[in-house]
Amino acid sequence: MLNLNSVMIGTKEPKVLADFYEKVLGEPAGMVDEDNQFYGWQVGAAFLSIMAHSEIVGQAKEPARVILNFETQQVKEEFERIKALGAVVVKEPYEMEGFWIATLADPDGNYFQLIPPMG
Numbered sequence: 001m002l003n004l005n006s007v008m009i010g011t012k013e014p015k016v017l018a019d020f021y022e023k024v025l026g027e028p029a030g031m032v033d034e035d036n037q038f039y040g041w042q043v044g045a046a047f048l049s050i051m052a053h054s055e056i057v058g059q060a061k062e063p064a065r066v067i068l069n070f071e072t073q074q075v076k077e078e079f080e081r082i083k084a085l086g087a088v089v090v091k092e093p094y095e096m097e098g099f100w101i102a103t104l105a106d107p108d109g110n111y112f113q114l115i116p117p118m119g
Contacts, residue, residue, distance in 0.1 A: 004046065005045075005046060005047060006046055006047035006048070006049060007046065007047075007048055007049070007068065008049045008050070008051055009048075009049070009050050009051075009106075009108070009110060010051060010052075010053030010055070010056045011050060011051070011052065011053060011056055011108050012052070012053070012056050012057060012058070013107070013108070014037040014038070014039060014050050014051055014052045015037070015039075016107050017039075017050045017106060017107060017108060018039035018050050020085070020086070020087075020106055020107050021039075021041065021048070021050065021106070023085045024070075024082055024085060024087070024106075025041055025043065025048075027041070029041055029050075030042055031049075036051070036052070037051060037052035038050070038051045038052075039051075043070070044071065048068070056108075059108060059109035060105075060108055060109040060110050060111075063090075063105060063109045063110055063111045064111055066110075066111075067103070067111045067112060067113055068110070068111070068112040068113070069112070069113045069114075069115045070112060070113070070114055070115070071115055071116065071117050071118075072114055072115075072116065073116060073117065075093055075100035075101065075102055075114045075115065075116060076093045076100060076102070078102075078114050079092070079093050079102040079104070079114055082104055082114070083104065086107075087104040087105065087106065088104060088105040088106075088109070089103075089104055090103040090104055090105050090111055091103040093114075099115065099116050100116060101113055101114065101115050102114045
């Protein structure tokens, strides 16, 4: 059995994304290696990292291909807070099968969603 334990976002601008996710997550990166342009956070059971990647240029070309889901009971409130931080609104909060979901994009155009706990 496999366990997904981390997600890495490659970028040309790791400090820009790190600053953005620091505001979204409400805390500075728990792991920082500025020489290698690496920033990481423990987010629930998974680890989120941002790192410079030589093959990444510009905005995400297919931002809906992989979407990060951040769990919260307050989807609408967190949506407003994160939108005020400068996130790009992809889809305002909407109800799907009794749950509220919202989709935003980070400075590189990567999509992320706010979702309630499942189960």
